[in-house]
Amino acid sequence: MxxxxxxxxxxxxxxxxxxxxxxxxxxxxxxxxxxxxxxxxxxxxxxxxxxxxxxxxxxxxxxxxxxxxxxxxxxxxxxxxxxxxxxxxxxxxxxxxxxxxxxxxxxxxxxxxxxxxxxxxxxxxxxxxxxxxxxxxxxxxxxxxxxxxxxxxxxxxxxxxxxxxxxxxxxxxxxxxxxxxxxxxxxxxxxxxxxxIIMPPQRDGGQAQFIRHADPADAGTALQPVLAWLEANLHRPLTLDDIARHASVSVRTLSRRFREQAGTTPLRWLARARVRRAQQLLETTDLPVERVAAECGYGSAVTLRAHFARAVGASPQAYRGAFRAAPSDPPAPAPNVIRYRGRMDTREGCTTDG
Missing domain, CATH: 3.40.50.880 (Class I glutamine amidotransferase (GATase) domain)
Structure with missing residues (x-):
């Protein structure tokens, strides 16, 4: 039967x-x-x-x-x-x-x-x-x-x-x-x-529509080497003085160059870069949240959660659940979309004129 x-x-x-x-x-x-x-x-x-x-x-x-x-x-x-x-x-x-x-x-x-x-x-x-x-x-x-x-x-x-x-x-x-x-x-x-339909099973409604990331300065600008150094040192507890010292300029000059070439302040650029790095690690690795926090310079998972939720509108765990697909559970192929005279139906091999 x-x-x-x-x-x-x-x-x-x-x-x-x-x-x-x-x-x-x-x-x-x-x-x-x-x-x-x-x-x-x-x-x-x-x-x-x-x-x-x-x-x-x-x-x-x-x-x-x-x-x-x-x-x-x-x-x-x-x-x-x-x-x-x-x-x-x-x-x-x-x-x-x-x-x-x-x-x-x-x-x-x-x-x-x-x-x-x-x-x-x-x-x-x-x-x-x-x-x-x-x-x-x-x-x-x-x-x-x-x-x-x-x-x-x-x-x-x-x-x-x-x-x-x-x-x-x-x-x-x-x-x-x-x-x-x-x-x-x-x-x-x-x-x-x-x-x-090849979509993450759940993105929380409170997740941010978009996230403003710092746009990289054009290659060859005076600021570009500083940005590259920051990207390589996100794990360190950097201060404004640390960044200015590396750039061999005063804090005032550093801040002016960031405003002119990156459209933001040095510490805001750094904060956004850390969030961006955290997103990349959550999407592409299985590192524990504590390790992600350390890699991004947050010091603790608690600090990461606070900054990440403020910027993204979701916790690190929720973000990973939405954007990291499980290797053992690949998505099924998307169905063909078929236009019918009756009700719309996207089930494969199904026809209806109702």
Missing amino acids: PLTDPVSPAPHVVAVLALDGVVPFDLAVPGQVFGPTTTDLGVPLYEVRVCAGPGGAATSGMLGRMRVEAPFGLDALAGADTIVVPGLDDPYDPPGAVLDALRDASARGARVASICVGAFVLAAAGLLDGRRATTHWMYAGRLARRYPDVEVDPAVLFFDEGAVLTSAGVAAGIDLCLHVVRRDHGAAVAARTARR
Whole structure:
């Protein structure tokens, strides 16, 4: 007898809005994450439906004015369990019918989420009022000014406010969707999906969107030999006087050269270089955190954790878990992405016209 799940409930319906100007990458993310998510026996846990706005087919300004014809309309939001709003070329004036549909869905208990600047659409619907939210860091200031009742944090990857979730830009949408899978079905299912799409199984939502590293000075500048010496001596407890002494200049001259050629102070450059070295060691070695701290000049694991969390937004252990793949558990190949007339499905060999 073929194996069957003892209980096979209807899959959780995820509606993805394909509004005019939709960003293709953001539109594809929910299908790539939720589509291949199944039980141990291969039963789909989600059904992804791409839904057009009130104008029907959408046109994306990217990829040569790509046309997106969605198999479902705005009325499909009424039957969705989760609604995802991808980023748009122009998210600042969404159609009133879309806002009404989002409000109605939220009021009946549907979960709503946004990717990148899709947060502007949720904010316009009033769904982010009094909540913490994020978006692409380049647009966070505009979101905060436009919607002062929203507590905008430009630094994090995503926020989970229960029934409302928002993510930062581009790949952070994948992190958000994997987080939803983990919340719905546990870490093991989420990890299996992550391996399939070749992603780290978990990056904490509080991890920094980006980290400002010191840009290396151009080769041949007066500062370049000093920077090379600093990189080679990150393990030492260097002071400003130590650096100036090595450069054979006064502290004042050293500070001026750093401002002119590196755009920062010597000690700030050193702090960022130490974080960068710690990231490299966590990504590429199995050294204990205490050893990483010593190699980077922090002196103790406690000091490393404090500086690393402040710069990266995650602990060294969490960072290593997200970015160091286990050699014994290689990721599975990514599935092919197939476009269907019916619901979106990314399971290999699966077709549907539903």
